Amino acid sequence: MHRSTKWLTGLIGLQALILIPLVLGREYRLFLPYNWHKVLHIAGAVVFLGNIIVTGLWMASAERTGGTAVLKFGAHAVNWMDVFFTAPGVILILVNGLPLASQWGGITRVPWILAALLLFVLSGVVWVGLLIPDQNRMIRLSDPVLSDESLPPAFFRCLHRWYVWGVVATVLPLISLFLMVLKPKLW
Numbered sequence: 001m002h003r004s005t006k007w008l009t010g011l012i013g014l015q016a017l018i019l020i021p022l023v024l025g026r027e028y029r030l031f032l033p034y035n036w037h038k039v040l041h042i043a044g045a046v047v048f049l050g051n052i053i054v055t056g057l058w059m060a061s062a063e064r065t066g067g068t069a070v071l072k073f074g075a076h077a078v079n080w081m082d083v084f085f086t087a088p089g090v091i092l093i094l095v096n097g098l099p100l101a102s103q104w105g106g107i108t109r110v111p112w113i114l115a116a117l118l119l120f121v122l123s124g125v126v127w128v129g130l131l132i133p134d135q136n137r138m139i140r141l142s143d144p145v146l147s148d149e150s151l152p153p154a155f156f157r158c159l160h161r162w163y164v165w166g167v168v169a170t171v172l173p174l175i176s177l178f179l180m181v182l183k184p185k186l187w
Contacts, residue, residue: 002139004079005132011087012128018094019121027106028098037096044092045180049173051085056166063159069147071155075138082132090124111186116179123172126165134162 001009021028030037055078062074097117101107107114141155 002076002079002136004076004083005136005139007083008079008087008132011083011091015087015090015094015124018091018098022098022107027102030099030103032096034100034103037100040092041096041100044089044096045173045177046089047085048089048093049170049177051081051089052166052170052173055081055086056163056170059159060163063156068142068145068149068151071151071159072142072145072147075135075142079132079135079139082135086127093120112179112183115186116176119172119176119179123169123176126169126172130165131162131169134158134165138162 032040059074059078062070065071098107101110101113101117104110104113107117137158138155141152141158145151
């Protein structure tokens with residue numbers, strides 16, 4: 001397992017700990033003024049969504065160059081960007097969004113909050129279950145290859161699968177964002 005994946009594993013564990021009170025049915029309380037939670041929640045969404053969108057575009061651009069060194073660098077950088085941006089964005093979203101939800105009556109009482117959270121969690125399942133393992137495989141497959149050699153076909157199969165699941169993991173929180181902004185009456 002690559003060092004960046006080990007860091008990600010720790011950060012994902014922290015995210016799981018943040019969700020434990022939700023699973024136990026406990027309410028999250030504001031520990032900052034409401035507007036500070038709101039600002040930090042939005043900042044987390046910007047960092048999170050910005051990184052996952054840019055990362056996909058960045059890897060597609062790296063593939064278009066056809067350069068082995070660029071793709072190797074991209075494979076490593078994607079994992080590290082998850083450590084520095086995606087995971088902290090998720091933490092900011094959860095740590096601030098869950099107390100905000102309680103001010104609206106709770107997660108289970110407000111349909112658009114519940115739907116947005118479920119989509120966000122589903123995106124996280126795709127990220128942890130499919131994207132991170134593929135990112136780790138791309139690193140493993142690219143590391144022994146020298147800059148003047150071609151990457152193995154398995155690297156590109158993994159990369160193209162990563163694109164597909166990356167789109168899924170990006171669209172789900174974008175829908176979540178629309179639900180948070182528009183606050184529609186769902187049921």
